[in-house]
Amino acid sequence: MIIAIDGTASSGKGSLAKNLSLSLNLHHLDSGLFYRVLAYQAIKMGIERKIDLIELSKKLSIKKIIKIKKLAGENLRSTLVSKKSSQIAPEKNIREALIKLQREYVNQFLISHDGVVIDGRDIGTIVFPDASFKFYLDADIKIRAERRTQQLIHLNYEVIYLDVLNDLICRDKRDKNRIEGPLKKAKDAFYIDTGNISEEIVLQKALNIIKSF
Numbered sequence: 001m002i003i004a005i006d007g008t009a010s011s012g013k014g015s016l017a018k019n020l021s022l023s024l025n026l027h028h029l030d031s032g033l034f035y036r037v038l039a040y041q042a043i044k045m046g047i048e049r050k051i052d053l054i055e056l057s058k059k060l061s062i063k064k065i066i067k068i069k070k071l072a073g074e075n076l077r078s079t080l081v082s083k084k085s086s087q088i089a090p091e092k093n094i095r096e097a098l099i100k101l102q103r104e105y106v107n108q109f110l111i112s113h114d115g116v117v118i119d120g121r122d123i124g125t126i127v128f129p130d131a132s133f134k135f136y137l138d139a140d141i142k143i144r145a146e147r148r149t150q151q152l153i154h155l156n157y158e159v160i161y162l163d164v165l166n167d168l169i170c171r172d173k174r175d176k177n178r179i180e181g182p183l184k185k186a187k188d189a190f191y192i193d194t195g196n197i198s199e200e201i202v203l204q205k206a207l208n209i210i211k212s213f
């Protein structure tokens with residue numbers, strides 16, 4: 001079983017994916033990690049040109065991604081990496097390379113696990129259009145910006161709410177307006193507004209939907 005969760009930045013996709021995977025005993029894959037790892041490597045290696053970024057994306061493997069994730073730790077969540085990953089994500093060749101790896105990763109897990117919960121922007125629309133369940137999460141941008149500010153402060157980053165808000169506005173624009181794999185709700189996805197409800201209630205809503213089938 002594949003459960004696809006898409007949505008805007010800081011809408012709670014990651015939390016729902018993690019909570020669903022724990023409740024249903026499924027593996028969780030955060031597809032944003034692939035874009036963040038590539039962005040992190042590009043920053044570290046000083047790679048700026050599109051052609052070199054594409055080359056770097058083609059050289060990535062699941063093994064390398066796991067290794068870089070371990071090395072980078074919480075640096076993958078920095079505002080610099082967030083911005084860079086959002087800037088590189090529209091490139092067709094990069095998306096193709098990273099989607100191929102996401103499918104490979106999920107197919108490996110489907111051999112040994114009952115299923116995978118995967119969160120991102122284009123999972124229900126492009127990466128796994130035949131997923132068993134699809135959810136699309138969103139919330140008012142001010143609520144998302146407040147959440148993201150608190151998360152970053154918790155990680156010891158010095159950030160201010162207005163900068164985070166502006167950053168989210170730009171990321172939403174880039175995610176929704178790009179030609180390749182734009183962020184949009186799949187027709188058969190269940191919409192959940194996470195604005196004024198807790199993580200637990202979001203999980204309960206999703207579980208109720210899954211169990212009703």
Ligand code: DC
Nearest residue numbers: 031032033035085086089120121122
């Ligand atoms: O979910 P996230 O914030 O960790 O994602 C980081 C960036 O990667 C985000 O700006 C958009 C991009 N991304 C994407 O284009 N497609 C995905 N499936 C996941 C992430």
